[in-house]
Amino acid sequence: xxxxxxxxxxxxxxxxxxxxxxxxxxxxxxxxxxxxxxxxxxxxxxxxxxxxxxxxxxxxxxxxxxxxxxxxxxxxxxxxxxxxxxxxxxxxxxxxxxxxxxxxxxxxxxxxxxxxxxxxxxxxxxxxxxxxxxxxxxxxxxxxxxxxxxxxxxxxxxxxxxxxxxxxxxxxxxxxxxxxxxxxxxxxxxxxxxxxxxxxxxxxxxxxxxxxxxxxxxxxxxxxxxxxxxxxxxxxxxxxxxxxxxxxxxxxxxxxxxxxxxxxxxxxxxxxxxxxxxxxxxxxxxxxxxxxxxxxxxxxxxxxxxxxxxxxxxxxxxxxxxxxxxxx
Ligand code: NDP
Ligand code: MG
Numbered sequence: 001x002x003x004x005x006x007x008x009x010x011x012x013x014x015x016x017x018x019x020x021x022x023x024x025x026x027x028x029x030x031x032x033x034x035x036x037x038x039x040x041x042x043x044x045x046x047x048x049x050x051x052x053x054x055x056x057x058x059x060x061x062x063x064x065x066x067x068x069x070x071x072x073x074x075x076x077x078x079x080x081x082x083x084x085x086x087x088x089x090x091x092x093x094x095x096x097x098x099x100x101x102x103x104x105x106x107x108x109x110x111x112x113x114x115x116x117x118x119x120x121x122x123x124x125x126x127x128x129x130x131x132x133x134x135x136x137x138x139x140x141x142x143x144x145x146x147x148x149x150x151x152x153x154x155x156x157x158x159x160x161x162x163x164x165x166x167x168x169x170x171x172x173x174x175x176x177x178x179x180x181x182x183x184x185x186x187x188x189x190x191x192x193x194x195x196x197x198x199x200x201x202x203x204x205x206x207x208x209x210x211x212x213x214x215x216x217x218x219x220x221x222x223x224x225x226x227x228x229x230x231x232x233x234x235x236x237x238x239x240x241x242x243x244x245x246x247x248x249x250x251x252x253x254x255x256x257x258x259x260x261x262x263x264x265x266x267x268x269x270x271x272x273x274x275x276x277x278x279x280x281x282x283x284x285x286x287x288x289x290x291x292x293x294x295x296x297x298x299x300x301x302x303x304x305x306x307x308x309x310x311x312x313x314x315x316x317x318x319x320x321x322x323x324x325x326x327x328x
Pocket of ligand 1: 049
């Protein structure tokens, strides 16, 4: 994959141009603040009665309602939850976006699965930072940036790629490195990662490990320390230096035990399921299920969220995490 850095990008592409950041949550806030600090002309578009309106004002940014932010904007950034985007798009973006503007996304979902069909005459691009919003902002304030992916779905103006790269530069991402990919590849790999490994796989692994220790008669507090608290320490090591550094830093006992036992927990059978999960993402099964959930006002999601809060692991975790906070 080709890698782009600061020198490949000129922020002059944004001279006299207006950027509308729709949404002021995890991504919207981090990106809008970084763009503003990078000298770009940013307006945050949010609903007037929401919490984001005041937050963006307090942060010293220009704030407008969706329609007003979109009118006259040269770049319209859809930084709203995936399930909210189609509604906001239909009502406020489609009637107001000008010809020759760029419609931008931080994740390929809407375009890959056609929950939004952009009009003729606009560029359609993506700039997907590979980090949660608060980390993006933190790393930017330290004078660097997090890596990002860009992708061009439609290039009407001939400038689509420079605009996507420009946004990456405004976020500091070109200091780290920016890769180009397609919307579909970003969507499929992102969904797979979060379902099978990061958010899905990881929590189930921790949950089952916790249950095993507690059912074995060990105190939940001990179980929490061993299977959840230390996860971060291990993941930080893997993130910094791969498996090699992690195996080097942990004890030989941990290394030998881990290497001889891991396949009994996650194995060929798990991979068969992983392949099914990937297939369901690629063939639209997951998309259909998830968009049906949107139509049901996320009722199942809310129930699962609630059930998760009742887990003994979560109740124990609250208690233990509070011990890490200074009381005076
Ligand atoms: P958030 O959930 O943080 O977005 C919250 C924002 O959306 C708030 O400004 C909120 O306004 C607004 N909003 C929520 N519901 C509505 C509604 N019904 N009508 C109008 N406005 C609404 O989104 P993320 O930042 O997590 O995600 C944005 C995009 O970035 C998505 O495409 C996501 O896939 C992608 N992405 C996210 C990452 C992350 O770090 N979370 C990482 C990389 C990509 P109000 O205060 O008024 O409710
Ligand atoms: Mg992701």
